[in-house]
Amino acid sequence: MRTNDAQIRQQLSALGVELQSGIALSALTSLGIGGTTDLLRITKHESIPALLNLLDRNNIPHKFLGGGSNLLVGDGELSWVVLQLAKPDPDVVIKGHLAHIDAAADLGRTVTFCAKHDLGGMEGLIGVPGTVGGALRMNAGAYGTQIGSYVTEVKVYRSAQRKIEILRGDQISFEYRHTSFAPDDMMLAVTLSLPSKPYKEILQGIRICNEKRRASQPMGQKSAGCIFKNPPGTSAGRMIDELGLKGLSVGDARVSDRHANFFVNAGRASARDMLTLIADVGERVEKTYGIKLENEVVVWSA
Ligand code: EPU
Numbered sequence: 001m002r003t004n005d006a007q008i009r010q011q012l013s014a015l016g017v018e019l020q021s022g023i024a025l026s027a028l029t030s031l032g033i034g035g036t037t038d039l040l041r042i043t044k045h046e047s048i049p050a051l052l053n054l055l056d057r058n059n060i061p062h063k064f065l066g067g068g069s070n071l072l073v074g075d076g077e078l079s080w081v082v083l084q085l086a087k088p089d090p091d092v093v094i095k096g097h098l099a100h101i102d103a104a105a106d107l108g109r110t111v112t113f114c115a116k117h118d119l120g121g122m123e124g125l126i127g128v129p130g131t132v133g134g135a136l137r138m139n140a141g142a143y144g145t146q147i148g149s150y151v152t153e154v155k156v157y158r159s160a161q162r163k164i165e166i167l168r169g170d171q172i173s174f175e176y177r178h179t180s181f182a183p184d185d186m187m188l189a190v191t192l193s194l195p196s197k198p199y200k201e202i203l204q205g206i207r208i209c210n211e212k213r214r215a216s217q218p219m220g221q222k223s224a225g226c227i228f229k230n231p232p233g234t235s236a237g238r239m240i241d242e243l244g245l246k247g248l249s250v251g252d253a254r255v256s257d258r259h260a261n262f263f264v265n266a267g268r269a270s271a272r273d274m275l276t277l278i279a280d281v282g283e284r285v286e287k288t289y290g291i292k293l294e295n296e297v298v299v300w301s302a
Contacts, residue, residue, distance in 0.1 A: 003038045003060065003081060011054055012040065015047040018086070025073045025082065028065065030129055032222040032265045033274060034073030035302055038081045039065075045085075045164060045188045048157045055081070063300055064186045066134030067106070070224050074302030075271045085133070085188070094119065097194055098152070103133025103187040107140070115206065120197030121150055123205035127213045129225070133187035138298075139174045143209050148174025150192040159184035177229055177296055218258040222265040227278055228293040236293055237261030239285050250277040275299070 003009065003019055012019050018041040025034030040062075042048060055062050061080035065071075084104075091105035094117045101110055110132055111122045124145030128135065132147075139148040151169040158165050159182055173180040181187070213219070228236040240246075240260035248255045249266070251273035256262040263277055282293050 003040070005058070008054070008058060012051070015051050015054070016043040017041065017047065017051055018043065023082075025065075025068070025078070028082075029068035029071050029073055029224075030222060031072060031224045031269075031274070033075075033269060033271050034071075034300075035076040035078045035271075037078035040081055040083050041086045042083060043086045045155070045157075048164065048186065048188075049162055051083070052157075052159075052162065064184070066103070066137070066187075067130035069128075069130035070134065070138065070140075070296070070298055072224060072271060072274055072297050072299045074300060076302050078300075078302050080300075083186070097196060099192045099194055100189065101132050101192065102189050103131060103136065105132045106130075107132050107135050111206070114192075114194055115199055115202040118196055118199055118202075119194035120202040120205065121145070121194045122147070122192075123202060124209050126206045126209050132190060136187050136190050137179060137181055137185075138177055139179050141177070143212065146174065146176075147192075148172070148179065150194055151190055152193045153191040154187065155189040156181065157186040157188060158182070159186070164188065216259055218256045218262050218264055221256070221262075223256065223262045224297045226259075226261040226296050227263045228261055228282070229296040231291050231293065234291070235261070236285070239289055239291070240281055243284055243288060245281055245284065248277065248281065250274075250280070253277045255281065271302075 020039040022036050023039040024036050026032050062083050063080050065082045065084045087104040088102050091102040092110055092113050093100045099114050107128055107130055108126055111126050124143035128140050128142055135147045139146050154167045230236050237260045245255050246257050246260050252267035252269035253273035254264050254266045256264050286292050
């Protein structure tokens with residue numbers, strides 16, 4: 001990769017960017033799948049416009065990585081570098097009913113941190129792996145909660161404008177697993193306005209969601225959560241289950257026995273195995289139900 005160039009390394013370091021060469025993305029994704037590339041960790045949001053100019057000038061393609069939990073990365077040597085925010089300390093600051101959160105903060109920890117300050121609303125998101133930035137970009141949701149409902153302000157690197165902007169919540173549209181951000185915008189920080197609730201009550205809600213999740217989803221197995229979005233009015237998992245496809249495998253990529261919309265890496269699955277399984281299941285659903293499923297998992301090909 002071009003980041004080996006001594007001059008580029010020097011400029012990265014001047015921007016406060018830590019370079020880690022030849023990183024296996026399988027170690028940074030919850031699916032445990034992904035080839036190798038260079039990882040650039042950003043310690044200062046303000047350095048991002050200059051960093052992207054530097055990469056563009058040197059024809060180095062890039063992608064933004066959040067927590068790697070909703071992501072299927074291609075195999076082998078990857079043709080782009082990965083940018084990731086380093087987590088500041090503290091990553092969440094509470095002022096009244098507002099939580100100011102860095103995009104690199106862990107979502108689950110943020111939910112419990114806010115709970116300890118008697119701020120609730122996000123109980124349903126407990127157990128959703130990944131960062132707050134990743135959840136925000138795709139409007140993650142579960143058990144009737146979606147993060148977008150609480151957003152009052154977002155600090156974002158706007159790729160098209162090549163600058164950092166602050167957007168108000170009402171300037172962003174949040175839909176089911178979709179937002180109006182451009183695919184190459186980078187979430188930097190968010191302010192959530194959360195309802196006041198006693199800690200004990202929030203904890204009770206968290207326990208209920210944890211139980212529901214444990215009862216229906218594979219925990220402790222390598223997965224990217226649901227593979228397909230739910231088509232309007234129906235559940236992709238139920239359709240795949242009805243077709244008897246639980247346990248269907250390609251190599252070590254396998255439709256979970258627990259929840260048919262979770263595909264797990266049962267060992268050393270490759271991206272190719274997982275993509276073949278996704279295509280196969282998608283075709284079978286379309287043939288029987290006439291519904292073309294849309295990926296929920298984000299795919300970065302090599
Ligand atoms: N079902 C089956 N078999 C299965 C899976 C589900 O019959 O293998 C049935 C269930 O019995 C239920 C219905 O399908 O009657 C819906 O299942 P579930 O409640 O598990 O919800 P889901 O629609 O499959 C969605 C989200 C999940 C989220 C849960 C809980 C999507 C694609 N999935 O799943 O989100 O955790 O609701 O709110 O929107 C994710 O985004 O990655 C994800 C896992």
